[in-house]
Amino acid sequence: MIRVPAEPVGRVSDAWRQCVGTGRIELALRRDYQDSLALLQREIGFRYIRGHGLLSDGMGVHRPYDQGCFRFVHHSFTYVDQVVDAYLELGIRPFLELGFMPEDLASGDETVFWWRGNVTPPHSYPEWADLVRATLRHLVDRYGLDEVRTWPIEVWNEPNLPDFWQDADEAAYHRLYEVTARTVKEVDAELRVGGPAISPGADDWLERFAEFAEHRDVPVDFVSKHAYTSGPAQHVPFGVHQTLAPAHELLDQFATPRDLLKGTRLAGLPVHITEFNSSYRPDNAIHDTAFHAAYLAPVLAGGGDVADSFSYWTFSDMFEEAGVPTALFHGGFGLLTHRQVRKPTYHLYAFMARMGPELLARGEDHLVTRHPDGRVTVLAWAPVDPTGETPGPDRHPLRLSLPTGGGYEVFVRRSTVDEEHGNAYTAWRHMGSPRSPKPGQLDILHEAAEPARAHRRLPVRDGRTDLDLTLARHEITLVELTPVDDETPPWWDEGRLLGREPS
């Protein structure tokens, strides 16, 4: 029996909800995307959203034209405004990522992804600066300076990988960063700019980025990197299998910037993990499972200790880096499938969103918080085996003595997600894995995605309630305990109801 203290040991960080990832920005024009984002914001409520492709051709921003023998560039924000309007209307702000290169400004024709984001430097840095300047000025004009100052501006994505930045040319990235950052500050000195948005395993870039910033006296307002834990991919058609490192390695990856940048000019800056997930592949079925929610639970519970934000990559399966998905469940990153079926990891986030601000306890399989109104909330999760060698334990007991205040009884509401409950993937498999489910099948999947709920009452003794939980395999569970204020009238005798054991 773990005795949870009655006095808070701290505040619950909400670094987990600071930001969430998205497929390329252009997808934000879609209805399915917006429907998913609306649901997400209603039930979870992220603060920022980050994705690639703001300046790619699909957004139609950079528009050269000729007139009278001269070349001019028009900057056009038809779609940028449709996207940002939608974000703000849905209560989420853009975490701007400047990239990729418009084709007419690119110095080469190397592209990344099915949707062909150009990854080469600009053929003209002044024209790139014009593009950055025009974009930010437009946003400031439309949304107001106070608003835009709250939007972080990240320069490019994973320049340490040749897939994302030609030859992974570090000097070229530094040049791009410098031109961009100076242009940002020219628009307004309080706009916040940062980088280098590196992928895992390239932390040496951080140190050189700090040196560069110091040497060139370049503005940096935050530092960003990514984190993933998957091993090598074994391919099958339209999918992969990978083992994972233990979840705490994600926390270790989150932690390196603060460690490495100590003593540099960048020490103490906000650290944003602008992408994280288990597997970096948008076609790994692990993303669809209860295993995945249980695997990530300790990361959400603890990530705020070591980073200012960590952004789940991505909120929706509306994502096309490897092409258009070929089945409803296809191992996409999304918390939600197309058509808004909630995955177990979605529920992990939704459960986190129901935790209170006071931290009462945190253990390797639980997080206990309290709300200002006295409700005590427990998030618990089963252990998982990320090596694939065992399926993990099929039962995991957890006993907590919780400080539930001065009343006589608490109302207990439990929400469960495991292999059988809150698990549309399992239902979809039973159904025969229909690639494009029909309306009736979608109804069932939405229904199957609902966590199982149970409600009961427990006694309070000496201000405490004993909670005895058994978690099923890969279960995550949310338990909320609310003091009962009993309004049953004195004359009421439930035992007189037909069908009751006489009392």
Added chain:
Amino acid sequence: MIRVPAEPVGRVSDAWRQCVGTGRIELALRRDYQDSLALLQREIGFRYIRGHGLLSDGMGVHRPYDQGCFRFVHHSFTYVDQVVDAYLELGIRPFLELGFMPEDLASGDETVFWWRGNVTPPHSYPEWADLVRATLRHLVDRYGLDEVRTWPIEVWNEPNLPDFWQDADEAAYHRLYEVTARTVKEVDAELRVGGPAISPGADDWLERFAEFAEHRDVPVDFVSKHAYTSGPAQHVPFGVHQTLAPAHELLDQFATPRDLLKGTRLAGLPVHITEFNSSYRPDNAIHDTAFHAAYLAPVLAGGGDVADSFSYWTFSDMFEEAGVPTALFHGGFGLLTHRQVRKPTYHLYAFMARMGPELLARGEDHLVTRHPDGRVTVLAWAPVDPTGETPGPDRHPLRLSLPTGGGYEVFVRRSTVDEEHGNAYTAWRHMGSPRSPKPGQLDILHEAAEPARAHRRLPVRDGRTDLDLTLARHEITLVELTPVDDETPPWWDEGRLLGREPS
């Protein structure tokens, strides 16, 4: 093991969805009422709705005024139109009940209910006829003759009770009926008029109604009566307790008009049970329970054999005959509480709405149907003890061999309502019976009202699936079996997923 035949034994009657009852018509102006009706129609879909008070003063129809020393009457349809517009927009039609008496047309001041419906005959039959004529002409003008011809028109409510008709004066009722019916036919000969809308235990009125109709050559297009099974009320504040007769007595009550009217002029007419329920009291907690759903299940399954419609009294707890309800759960008739919490009996109707048109089997604890697309659907219910002497069995087994076609496997979806699941009343009791739940408590009640769902696969052998059910106390359960069309690609090995038993 019950072997369900592969060939249908008949069609499933939908007499159960022909009509539903409502609190007085004026309540249809309310938002909570309309929200409830919208939900009801989306998930169940009744055809007609019947309630009291169309002509009562709250609807503002009969409006005498004086001009130049003379008395005139204006007929006004401001609210009637708002109500009927809303009904039609929500996909339900009015089953018109003509009553009660406008105060200025009444011959006395006796009223019924908290809301004071006047139950005396008109002081002027010609003025009553004017009122009926004007109302029907207006409806025909606004909604079209084809539409209004589909609306049954019932004359008054329960005239055999002195509470509802002064002195329960049968001759006076016959006079009212005759004046009304002739006026209806004068507007259009194909409008459908009927009565006598009697309460249980007064079937002798039926025979005399037939004699009267024959003797006076009065038009009668349908016959109506009510059915209830509760015993005497034991009162507590804002509530009652009653025992019930067995459910089959409801079916017996439904059946009497066809029997009694054989050989009379009214033989063969449609029989509408224009109200039925267990208890006739709007403050009997039994209406809120799983017991109630299990009690009524055989009535819904079998009522169509003996009547053309039987109208559940009523769809919503927005109902004020005994005053404004003092708590969310207060024993109201409603399938839904205020604010749209679904009760177990709501689910009974929602389950019926998912049955197929082909009747495969009907037993004392089950109904089996098939849809045109081959889905087999089973509704099963546990036995109940309506005497209150025992709580009923806590487990009830049912084994069915179902004809599920030519495939290899079926997808099985089960929806369960019992004492613990799909049961907001139980959660509300655990919560401390909050009389006016706060928003967070309402969220929990809506969640608790969802049936439990389970999904799995079962094998098909020789075109049959064995279904082995154990019903909990007072459970009603819906099981849908759909042939699996497996689209799992040949290369997929679920066992390679992390967290699975290697296959």
Added chain:
Amino acid sequence: MIRVPAEPVGRVSDAWRQCVGTGRIELALRRDYQDSLALLQREIGFRYIRGHGLLSDGMGVHRPYDQGCFRFVHHSFTYVDQVVDAYLELGIRPFLELGFMPEDLASGDETVFWWRGNVTPPHSYPEWADLVRATLRHLVDRYGLDEVRTWPIEVWNEPNLPDFWQDADEAAYHRLYEVTARTVKEVDAELRVGGPAISPGADDWLERFAEFAEHRDVPVDFVSKHAYTSGPAQHVPFGVHQTLAPAHELLDQFATPRDLLKGTRLAGLPVHITEFNSSYRPDNAIHDTAFHAAYLAPVLAGGGDVADSFSYWTFSDMFEEAGVPTALFHGGFGLLTHRQVRKPTYHLYAFMARMGPELLARGEDHLVTRHPDGRVTVLAWAPVDPTGETPGPDRHPLRLSLPTGGGYEVFVRRSTVDEEHGNAYTAWRHMGSPRSPKPGQLDILHEAAEPARAHRRLPVRDGRTDLDLTLARHEITLVELTPVDDETPPWWDEGRLLGREPS
């Protein structure tokens, strides 16, 4: 030409939007009411809403019962919560009016209105205090103390009239006030309580109310009265005709509390005009006309000088004091008819809601304001003759020189409401005054209720734009002038478009 100064002469008061009146609170349960309120809040945005009947029997609050030979009282908030939840959801707060008397608490059976509000003192002041206490405690419990402290609490309505308070007994009112106010403060000392809510022509009550408050040391946090300007009623069936006093008499009525209470204990308290209108009759067609909007325009423009709020009686024609309305247009108080047809006075409020915070000028036929973004907004109105002797001038010129900033041109948007435009009443008359319009007719009325719009450009010279307006009979007009930021590309030649005069 009136030269409007470039520097603001003050702030525009928003006393006009502090509060709006409503038919009895129970009507707030209705869908039409809520639809109307939603529209109102979207387009105008009032802060508070005040109506009668919070404690009347229709709301079901005061519920005596017997148990074991004793009488108890249950306080029930089923409907109160539905109403207040809806208000807050729609962004408006209750201005609580405590009344009328529950039947079981009343000392007599005198009632007011078609809906029978009991206007007699309580038979037991302790039981009345229990009712007040229970109600406020419940509201504090449900909505929070911080919220409820912002809701003014007014004791009763127009006690100076025998129709509303038995015998207009002033001493009895003072007693009721004292018991109520002390009970309010017992719940929380910072709840705000006030009165005496008198009708016009009874200002002597104010002085005696101040004396009473001082003498008995009774808490008073605000002073309230009503204002109307209509003369004697000439009746026709379902309607009246009345002449009106000039509009400035409303302002005079608003002003008396501050004047009369100078030097008393109540000096300096907020003054709330908790009802005002031209005619106090809910069946005077003047409420439906453009005349009415033009008549009230100077009141809205100037009322904030002399009172803290003045609450238009009432926002919707969903109002039943004289019974259910018998035609769509029936002279109801509403800014909106049933089914949300906007009347001219609605537009007056909607135009006020588009004025800026800086007051540039106010005259007898105009109000000029500026927004922070530089837009200049003009509300202008034609003069009216409230005596009925003349129809008023058919043309009214107004020329303004407006300070429109440093650009070259302004975009001018004009919205017009007069006898022909923005005037559903006129269209309804042309249509044949259909009492309960059919859906197609309602569409036309909604369309006819839209103000006429015109858009053009005007030049700016020396930072000024000359605006030359001619107002039609009974016109109110809103003109918004926005500096043009011309983005027309240099190559564009509009004259090359087909159908244009070549440029």
Added chain:
Amino acid sequence: MIRVPAEPVGRVSDAWRQCVGTGRIELALRRDYQDSLALLQREIGFRYIRGHGLLSDGMGVHRPYDQGCFRFVHHSFTYVDQVVDAYLELGIRPFLELGFMPEDLASGDETVFWWRGNVTPPHSYPEWADLVRATLRHLVDRYGLDEVRTWPIEVWNEPNLPDFWQDADEAAYHRLYEVTARTVKEVDAELRVGGPAISPGADDWLERFAEFAEHRDVPVDFVSKHAYTSGPAQHVPFGVHQTLAPAHELLDQFATPRDLLKGTRLAGLPVHITEFNSSYRPDNAIHDTAFHAAYLAPVLAGGGDVADSFSYWTFSDMFEEAGVPTALFHGGFGLLTHRQVRKPTYHLYAFMARMGPELLARGEDHLVTRHPDGRVTVLAWAPVDPTGETPGPDRHPLRLSLPTGGGYEVFVRRSTVDEEHGNAYTAWRHMGSPRSPKPGQLDILHEAAEPARAHRRLPVRDGRTDLDLTLARHEITLVELTPVDDETPPWWDEGRLLGREPS
């Protein structure tokens, strides 16, 4: 004065609403697109929608993969289903156009449009047939055979132009057509297939298509072609200017298939004009003007005489053939701009949707119809000069004597669109042509796009009403005349209202 006969001269064709065009099908995933389509369907109601790119890579249908050294193709309908689900939900059906070529099935890399539709023949005709077969089988499986049989299936788009079909190779098209048509019929013999979807000026293809069909005995269920009337383009950046042929040339183009195919095997088949507009350019500002509505009015009025459908190209400016639009008004084809601003031509369609089924008269500037309820509806339009030499007359008189039945008066509702009214383009120009309007500017544009409305009464004499219209430059106007059923009560004297001329 034109005397319109009282007896109908025929039925009004609704060929104009049979079909409407859309930007590439993938755009149907977007929210702005669906919002526009929802508005269109609510106010106009087209039956079918046709666009390019169903099989292009953006839809993700044709998905080759390798397994065990072999190449397979997966057919995937993730997005096809999202699109078609949305269409059907919005009450419109797909007019399927099979094309363009998936990259992995293409024999070359020539593409058309900014979005790169591949226009080369398949490298494998069997694989193309597989694709067609799989697509149709999937649609039949999901939506039902009865439904899909109502969807026309057109083979490719404008194969007579080398931009759309490599080398405009007619023999290759015939081969593609034959393979496709036989595959369609193999799925179901009652699916309807057709072509050749030629652009204007290539009617010789029709004759050879008929010969080919006969010679090869290939199924053809309908014949399709396109129609445009613009002359050569004079380019400016992001735009063009063109003169137009007179509108009757569109009708001439519609008429050729029936003429040319007389006596061939294809005689008597349905003729679908699967695209038409004035200019074929998506950047010609003429599409945004009142001129355009007046220009097309006689085409909508008369097109049904010569073709079974003529599909306006396109319903929305959400269209990307020439890239992402750079300004709200940019000369796009759309009836609606991005964000649902209605253009004048939208209103032309909306006016047509309000015409009745009985044709009373048709002239060069008017169309007169009657509804079953007796309403007479007049659509009138001003003459235009498509040569650009003159702006067209600024006033155009039209006098009609209309048969309006047996009453005394008619209610007249007039809706006007011209250079000043119902014309958001004019307001946008006054506003300074804001390329991406801010929310407040969009509100003004939506408001400016509303037609001007006027309502009055006219007398009926001898069953006729004289309607005296003066049309402004480029005006289209809709006049609806409804017999007045006057419900004004006998006691009502409008002249007693304040502000009226005493009567």
